[in-house]
Amino acid sequence: MDNRMVSVAAEEPLIMGNQTFHAVTDTISKIIEGKTPKLWYLAISISGSVALMFFGLIGYLVWQGIGIWGLQIPVAWGWAIVNFVFWVGIGHAGTLISAILFLLRQRWRTSINRFAEAMTIFAVICAGVFPAIHVGRMWVLHWVFPLPNQMSLWPNFRSPLLWDFFAVGTYFTCSFLFWYLGLVPDLATLRDRATNKIKKIIFGILSIGWRGGNRQWKHYELAYLLLAGISTPLVLSVHSVVSTDFSVSILPGWHTTIFPPYFVAGAIFSGFAMVMTLAIITRKIFGLENFITVNHLEKMNKIMLVTGMMVGYAYSCEFFIAWYSGNIYEQFAFINRAFGPYAWAYWIMVTCNVAVPQIFWFKKLRRSVPVMFVATIFINIGMWFERFVIVVTSLSADFLPSSWGYFSPTKYDIGLLIGSFGLFFTLFLLFLRFLPMIAMSEVKGVLPQADPHHHGHDIANRRRDS
Amino acid sequence: MKENKSEKPNRREFLLSCSKAIPLTGALFFPLSAARLLLAQESGDYDPTVHNYGMGIDIHKCIGCGRCAAACKTENNVPLEPHYFRTWVERYVLPSEGEALVDSPNGGIDGFPEMNEDIDTLRSFFVPKLCNHCTNAPCVQVCPVGATFITRDGVVLVDEKYCVGCRYCIQACPYGARFLHPEKKVADKCTFCYHRLAKGLLPACVEVCPTQARVFGEVGQQSSPLRRFLRFNDVIVLKSSLNTLPKVYYAGADGEVR
Numbered sequence: 001m002d003n004r005m006v007s008v009a010a011e012e013p014l015i016m017g018n019q020t021f022h023a024v025t026d027t028i029s030k031i032i033e034g035k036t037p038k039l040w041y042l043a044i045s046i047s048g049s050v051a052l053m054f055f056g057l058i059g060y061l062v063w064q065g066i067g068i069w070g071l072q073i074p075v076a077w078g079w080a081i082v083n084f085v086f087w088v089g090i091g092h093a094g095t096l097i098s099a100i101l102f103l104l105r106q107r108w109r110t111s112i113n114r115f116a117e118a119m120t121i122f123a124v125i126c127a128g129v130f131p132a133i134h135v136g137r138m139w140v141l142h143w144v145f146p147l148p149n150q151m152s153l154w155p156n157f158r159s160p161l162l163w164d165f166f167a168v169g170t171y172f173t174c175s176f177l178f179w180y181l182g183l184v185p186d187l188a189t190l191r192d193r194a195t196n197k198i199k200k201i202i203f204g205i206l207s208i209g210w211r212g213g214n215r216q217w218k219h220y221e222l223a224y225l226l227l228a229g230i231s232t233p234l235v236l237s238v239h240s241v242v243s244t245d246f247s248v249s250i251l252p253g254w255h256t257t258i259f260p261p262y263f264v265a266g267a268i269f270s271g272f273a274m275v276m277t278l279a280i281i282t283r284k285i286f287g288l289e290n291f292i293t294v295n296h297l298e299k300m301n302k303i304m305l306v307t308g309m310m311v312g313y314a315y316s317c318e319f320f321i322a323w324y325s326g327n328i329y330e331q332f333a334f335i336n337r338a339f340g341p342y343a344w345a346y347w348i349m350v351t352c353n354v355a356v357p358q359i360f361w362f363k364k365l366r367r368s369v370p371v372m373f374v375a376t377i378f379i380n381i382g383m384w385f386e387r388f389v390i391v392v393t394s395l396s397a398d399f400l401p402s403s404w405g406y407f408s409p410t411k412y413d414i415g416l417l418i419g420s421f422g423l424f425f426t427l428f429l430l431f432l433r434f435l436p437m438i439a440m441s442e443v444k445g446v447l448p449q450a451d452p453h454h455h456g457h458d459i460a461n462r463r464r465d466s
Numbered sequence: 467m468k469e470n471k472s473e474k475p476n477r478r479e480f481l482l483s484c485s486k487a488i489p490l491t492g493a494l495f496f497p498l499s500a501a502r503l504l505l506a507q508e509s510g511d512y513d514p515t516v517h518n519y520g521m522g523i524d525i526h527k528c529i530g531c532g533r534c535a536a537a538c539k540t541e542n543n544v545p546l547e548p549h550y551f552r553t554w555v556e557r558y559v560l561p562s563e564g565e566a567l568v569d570s571p572n573g574g575i576d577g578f579p580e581m582n583e584d585i586d587t588l589r590s591f592f593v594p595k596l597c598n599h600c601t602n603a604p605c606v607q608v609c610p611v612g613a614t615f616i617t618r619d620g621v622v623l624v625d626e627k628y629c630v631g632c633r634y635c636i637q638a639c640p641y642g643a644r645f646l647h648p649e650k651k652v653a654d655k656c657t658f659c660y661h662r663l664a665k666g667l668l669p670a671c672v673e674v675c676p677t678q679a680r681v682f683g684e685v686g687q688q689s690s691p692l693r694r695f696l697r698f699n700d701v702i703v704l705k706s707s708l709n710t711l712p713k714v715y716y717a718g719a720d721g722e723v724r
Contacts, residue, residue, distance in 0.1 A: 065651055066631075073549045073645050076633040136631020136651030143611045143630055154612070161610035161634050249638045250604055250708050399705075399724060400595075400642035402556045402570035 014108050014446045017290035021444050024291075028438050029193055031286050036433065039285065044429045050422025057415045058133055066136055068412045074398045075407040077391055080134035081245075083417055085387040086270070087127030087424075088168060088242055089263075092235060093271025094120025095175050098182070099231035102224075108299055110442040111291045115282065115431070116275045117179040122427040123274070124172045126420045131164070133416075160244040167241035171234045178227045184210050185220070185441040239267040246390065253333035253394035256321065262314035269307035269353070270383035272300055276376040280369060282432065291438050294367050301360045301372055304379065308357030311386075315350065333394060341406055342393040345385050352382020512664050517619035519658055520685040520713035521672070522695035523594055525720075527679035530555055530592035532574035534671035534680065539575070541659060541670035548572045550645050552656040553596035553671050558722060560588045566722040593723050594680065596671070597622060597643035597656035598704065598712030605635035605644065614653065620685070620713060621660055626652050640705050641712075658682075685713060 015024075061068060071078045094117040101109040135141055144165055146155055155162050188210035191203035210216060240260035247259040276297065283292040319338075322330040337346050356378045359365045366372070397404050431437065444450055475483075538544060538553045548571075555574030559567040559581060567585070571578065574592070581587065599622050606614050606622065613628035614635050624635075629652035636644040636653060647654040659669035667673075672682040683692030692715075695701075699717035704724065706712075716723065 065648075066646075067648060073636070074642060076636040076646060131632075134632070136633070136646055137629070140628075140630050143628060156607075156609050156612035158607045159610040159634070160608065161632060165610070245634075248608060249634075250640055251637060395637065398642065399640045400556075401566075401568040401724065402554075403642055 012295060013448065014111065014293070014295070015291055015443060016293050019290065019447060021447065021449065024443050024447070025189055025193075025440055027288070027291070028436050028440050028443075029190060031432070032190065032434060032436060033193065033195070037285075040429065040433060044426060047422050047425035047429060050419055051426045052422075053415060054419025054423050057412060057419055058129070061133055061412070061416075062138055066134065068410060070407055070409045070413055072405060072407075074400065074403050074405060075392060075395045077134075077395060078407060079388075079409055079413040079417060080130045082384070082387045082391050083420055084127050084130035084134070085242055085263075085391075086384045087123045087130070087420065088238065089267035089270040089383060089387075090274045091120045091123035091127060091171075091175075091271065092239060092264075092267035093275045094118070094123075095171070095178065095231050095235050096268055096271065097275070098178060099228040100235060102228045103232060107446045108296055110439055110446050111293075111296055112275065112279060112300075112438075113442070114179075114182065114439040115278065115437045117175060117182070118431045118435070118437070119275060119278060119428065120175050120271070121172070121179060122424050122431070123271075124168065124175065125427065126424050128168060128172070129420065129423075131161075160241070160248045163241045164245060167234075167238045171238040174227065174231050174234055178224075178231055181220070181223055181227060182439055182442070183435065184208060185212065186436045186439060188212065189440060190436065235268075236264055239263040246394075251394055251398060252327070252329040253337065254390070256318060258314055258317055258321070262311070262318075265307050265310035265314065266353075266383060266386060269304060269311055269357075270380065272304050272307070273376040273379035273383070276300055276304070276372060277380065278428065280373045280376070282437065286432075286437075288438065291443065294369070297369065297372060298366050301366045304376075305357050305360040308353055308379070312350075312354035315354065329399075333397070336397050337389060337393045340393065340397065342389065342396070345389050345393070349382050349385040349389050352378045353386060356382070514617060514619040517663075518685045518713075519599070519620050519663065520683070520692055520715065521596070521599075521658070521669075522681040522683075522692050522699070522701065522715045522717065524679045524681070524695075524699065525591055525593060525716060525718040525723075527677040528555070528592040528594055529677055529679075530557060530574055530578055531676065532572075532577065533674045533676065534594055535573040536575045537670040537674040538656070541662075542657070544654070545648055547648075550648070550654075552643075552654070553594060556593045556595055557590060558593060558720065559585065559590040560720070560722060562586045562588045568724075591718075591720065593716070593719065594671075595641065595643070596714060597639075597658075598641050598710065598714040599656075599658065601711035601713065602709060604638040604640065604708075604710060608634045608638040610634065617660075619663070621658050621663070622655070623657055623660060624653050624655060626650060629653050640708055640710065 017023075019027075069078055069080070094113075097109050097116045098113040101113075132138065132141055143153075144155055144162065146162075148154075184207055187203050187207035191200060191207050194200040194203055240263065243259035243263035246254040247256060249255060279292055279297070279300075283289055319334050322334040325331075337343075356375050359371065359375060392407050396407055532555050535551060535554050538551075539546060542552055544550055544552055551573045553573075554570050556568055556570040557574070557578050561567065563586070569578070581590070599616075599620060601616075601620070603614075603616060603622050606616060609629075610632060611628055611630055613625045613630070614622065615625065616622050631646060631651045631653065633646055633653065636646065639655075644653050644655045646652070659667070659671075662669060668682050669680075672680045681691050681695040683690035683695075685692060687693060695717070696715060699715075701715040701717050702719050703712040703715060704719075
């Protein structure tokens with residue numbers, strides 16, 4: 001990777017344990033090549049069953065209709081939309097880490113980018129399920145797609161829901177291509193190390209003839225840079241577009257211009273929290289502490305502190321604007337959020353998203369793995385509640401006081417939320433088992449040996465001397 | 467006597483001859499009106515471009531009987547459970563202090579319960595509600611497939627065959643006029659009884675209103691009863707600040723009405 005502008009000598013080594021190129025390949029490949037751990041079987045049997053329940057519930061939903069959810073006028077959008085926005089938000093971290101941090105030459109990204117990208121793709125898959133199943137008539141959903149037909153019927157390009165379709169679709173495609181492109185050199189490594197024929201054929205096909213020649217690397221790096229450039233605006237656009245689903249409606253509490261930046265900050269915040277949760281578990285189980293070091297985790301915690309405060313700023317700014325606008329309906333919507341029937345949800349959100357990240361001001365807490373693990377779990381919960389607060393409280397006390405209501409989820413609402421986690425973890429476990437979870441080629445690029453200098457002044461030597 | 471009778475018919479004879487005329491007039495008028503109806507239906511001469519429909523509602527006249535809501539449900543096959551209304555009646559109670567109290571039990575179809583005697587009521591009134599058939603309709607913008615549209619005669623309709631049931635329009639409508647039809651699983655709302663309009667009939671709610679609180683007609687034509695209503699009343703539209711340009715006009719509406 002040609003992102004080595006910062007002097008490596010100036011900072012602490014990114015990868016610990018004096019790794020050699022071979023050791024990197026060996027440590028990461030062995031996770032895939034070795035015997036499947038019993039714990040993995042246990043984990044996938046749990047998450048797989050939950051994922052199956054998810055599909056079963058979707059089947060029942062198609063059969064019975066969306067009346068099985070707790071939806072009732074005026075709350076016509078409920079957990080399905082909450083879950084959609086939650087998962088799309090989670091899906092922001094991967095591409096931010098891999099594309100934006102790449103362009104900003106943040107070399108520490110190499111240890112976490114692969115599985116953060118994978119997590120992004122799986123989160124977007126989970127997110128994509130919800131808009132599809134939340135419509136009343138799923139069997140005609142293809143009418144949302146811009147398919148040319150003999151009737152010259154096109155979808156309504158003025159609708160934010162359609163923008164959503166394009167935004168999430170483009171994001172998924174680009175993230176997937178980016179992820180796959182980054183995988184190619186590693187897949188070739190696995191092909192070369194393969195011990196049986198089936199593996200060799202599969203990895204051979206997937207590595208699309210990668211030989212590691214100079215010309216291939218040149219093209220690869222250019223393609224990687226271009227894809228990073230294409231993905232960077234997408235990171236910002238996806239959640240901006242998702243936020244227009246709400247802000248284009250003239251509902252009090254939704255109709256605000258702060259939504260796009262507020263949603264993007266929240267998405268990065270929640271995405272990083274999820275990456276952290278997963279990273280902390282996997283580095284422990286697979287013994288990757290030398291690759292995903294406490295320094296990495298600390299840097300991520302700093303990003304969470306910043307984005308958490310952006311989110312906190314948005315919460316307070318919404319109140320300020322509601323008061324400052326002089327619009328009594330806006331004012332009511334926000335007072336109702338904080339002190340109305342859903343005050344419990346609002347304060348869970350504020351506690352988890354604004355108060356909890358403040359612990360990261362302290363270096364000791366920022367570098368303590370158990371502390372940050374608990375904090376990220378709280379942030380994940382808080383960010384789900386943020387979407388719940390936005391969607392449900394605004395709708396439950398909408399325009400017509402005569403029809404105000406209180407939303408209560410049914411067991412199907414809860415089942416689908418839990419089920420989506422099942423799907424997510426199943427995909428993630430499959431990824432951990434069958435693909436290299438750390439980008440070997442990129443990690444090698446940030447090793448001191450990768451940056452040799454002549455006349456005995458190379459950094460590897462210098463470090464050894466000191 | 468006989469001469470006298472021929473000059474001036476007595477009361478009995480006069481009434482008798484009148485009663486003979488009744489079936490005759492009926493016989494004359496019925497085919498006429500039937501023919502008009504059939505003609506309008508079959509000749510297809512209904513030209514939507516010359517119409518622009520709207521409704522006027524006189525709050526002073528509404529007695530909250532809920533017959534409009536009931537007639538609407540019957541005419542348009544609206545599900546009977548509460549929550550599903552194409553039109554409904556709200557009761558506003560303005561206490562001498564504090565916020566206005568608004569309720570609409572079962573859309574006003576079964577009447578309204580006695581008011582709490584503890585409340586020091588300043589005044590109360592009824593507000594019939596329905597789709598405002600906005601000229602600048604927020605629901606039309608947000609529909610991803612374009613199933614919600616404005617007809618050339620100014621009525622906002624939902625194409626049931628095309629709606630996917632995403633419920634975005636339901637959220638977008640600032641008048642709460644829409645719901646998801648539980649059987650058809652598509653968005654549903656007031657159509658101004660479009661099937662009746664095309665035949666030259668009035669919407670069902672207007673037809674049954676015992677006090678003529680609802681006035682239906684053309685927004686643009688001088689001869690229309692709606693035009694007369696707009697001329698002789700101080701009217702407002704609901705939530706004018708949202709710039710939806712509604713075509714349901716309220717006379718005598720309090721500022722509290724939302």
